[in-house]
Amino acid sequence: MSVSIPIGPQHPALKEPVNLTVTLDGEKIVDIDMRLGYNHRGIEKGSESRNYIQNIYLTERICGICNVAHTTTFCQGVEELLGLEVPKRGLFIRTLLCELNRIHSHLLWLGVAGHEIGFDTLFMYSWRDREIVMDLIEIVSGNRVNIAINAIGGVRRDVSDDMRAQILQGISQLEARSQYYLDVASTEVTFLRRTEGVGKLPKEKAIELCAVGPFARASGVEYDVRKDDPFAAYPYLDFKVRTSDRCDVLGTAIVRALEIVESCKMCRQVIEELPAGEIKAKAPRKVPPGEVVSKTEAPRGELIHYIRSNGTDRPERLKVRAPTLANIPSVLYSLRGGYIADIPIVFAAIDPCMACMDRVILLDTDHGKTKRVMTWEELRQHGMEWYADRKG
C-alpha cells in the first residue's frame, strides 16, 4: 500500500517555499511531484516598465546568492545590442566578481549540504570560511550580498593595487581551505555514508532531461558555458571544467569542491594579469531595436537572458531562465526510488534557489474585480480584530 504525503510549501526541512507531494511505499519513494511558484514576483513583467539601468538592479534582485551572474548576463546582453565594446579591465574585474561569487555560493552550498546530513561541524566550518570570500567581495564592491558591481559597458568600481594584495592573501587562505573540503568530501566517513550512491542520476538521464551546472557535471556531462560559450574574460583564462562520473550526491560535492579550487586559480590569474586602462565604456540610454540571447555560467549552471529591444530606453521583453528550473526534472528523477530521509540532501544537490526559479507573480485581479492588497496599518487592524473575535 502506498501513502501520499505533502511536504511544504512551509516545512522545517526546506529553506525556501516549494511543495512536494511524495508517494511512499514504506520508506521508499514511489513517485514525487512538485508545485512551484510560491516565490513568483513578476520580475519579467516588471522589467518591461523599467529602463535598462533600473533593470540592472532589478535583475540583481532575482537572486541574492548569484546576483553577479544575473547582472553579468543582463549587462553583456545589452552591450551586445548596443554594439558596445567593454574595456578589457572591466571584463577582468567582472570575471573576478563572478568567480568570487561562485566560491561564496559553493561554500554556502557545502554548509547547507553538511547541515542536511546532520554534519553541522562542516556547516560551521564552511560558513566561517565563506566569510573570507565575503570580505573579499566587500573589499572590491563595497557590499557583501547585492554587490551592484556591473554597469552597462563595464563595472562601477576599480581594483586598486592595495586591494589586489588583499585579494591574493584571501585567495591563498581559501585555496588551503578548499583542499581541506576536497579531503572531507572524498574521505570523511559520515559524509560518504550519507551521500554515496544517493540520488542517482545516470549520464543519459542528465542529458535527456537537460540538467545543467555542477549537478549535470557530477553525472559526467561536460557542459560549462565558461568553456563552451566563453563570455567576459574567460577566453583569456586557463581553467579546467571539472566533472565526476559518480552520478550521485557525493559527485556533486566533489565537483563543487574542485570548482572552488579552479575558481581560486582563476581569481589569482585575473589579479596577476589585470590589464591597465578604463573599467567602463560610456553607454547610451536608448537601445536600438534588436534581440539577443545572453548566456553565462551561474554558480548553479547555465543561465540565459533573452532581451528584445524596441529602440526606447526600456526592453520589450526580458526572459530569464535560471538554472534551478532546468534541474527540476532531473532532481525529481533522482529522488524516485530513494528513501524519504534522503529528500533534503538529494534536493539540496542541485543547490535549489526558488527565488531564481520563480520570477513572475503577485497580481491582484480576481475575476475582473480588484483583490485588495492590505496596507501594513490595515493588516495590523485586521489582525487585532481577528483575535478579538476569537478570544472575545
Next chain:
Amino acid sequence: MPAENEIQDKLKGAFGERISELKTTRGRRVFVRVPPSLVKEVISYLKQDLGMTHITTITATDVGEEIEVLYHFLCRGVTVSLRTSVPKANPAIDTITPIIPGAVLYEREIQDLLGLKVKGHPDPRRLVLPEDWPEGVYPLRKEYKVKVEEG
C-alpha cells in the same frame, strides 16, 4: 567551417524555402523562423541529424496580433533559436516534450503566463501561477497592466 555556418547550411539544405530568416547574429548564435506546422519536424532533424540534445528554455512574447515562440536549443556548442508565431486569437502549438523531455516545464510556463495552449502536453497543469488565479488572465500579455498600489 565554424559550427554556426555548418548548422545554417544543413538547415538550408534540408528545409530550403520552408524556413526563413536564417541568420547568424554572432559566433555561436543562429536564429531561424519556421511555420508552426514544421516545428516538430525541424526539432527532430536537429536532434537526429545534428546531435542536438539540450533545450535551454522557451521564450514566448506577445508581439501584438501574434504570440511569438522562440525555442533556444544547444546544438554543437551553438545556441540555435527556432522562432515561430501563432495568432493571438487562437494561440495553440504542438508539444515538443515527447521529442525533447527537458522542455516539459518550459511549455507549462508559457502556457501559464501567455495563454499559449500546448496541445498534447503530458502534464498541462499550472506551473507558477497560484490555484486561485482567474482563468483567461495571462500576465505576460501586453494588455495585462500591473497596478501599482501603495502600502
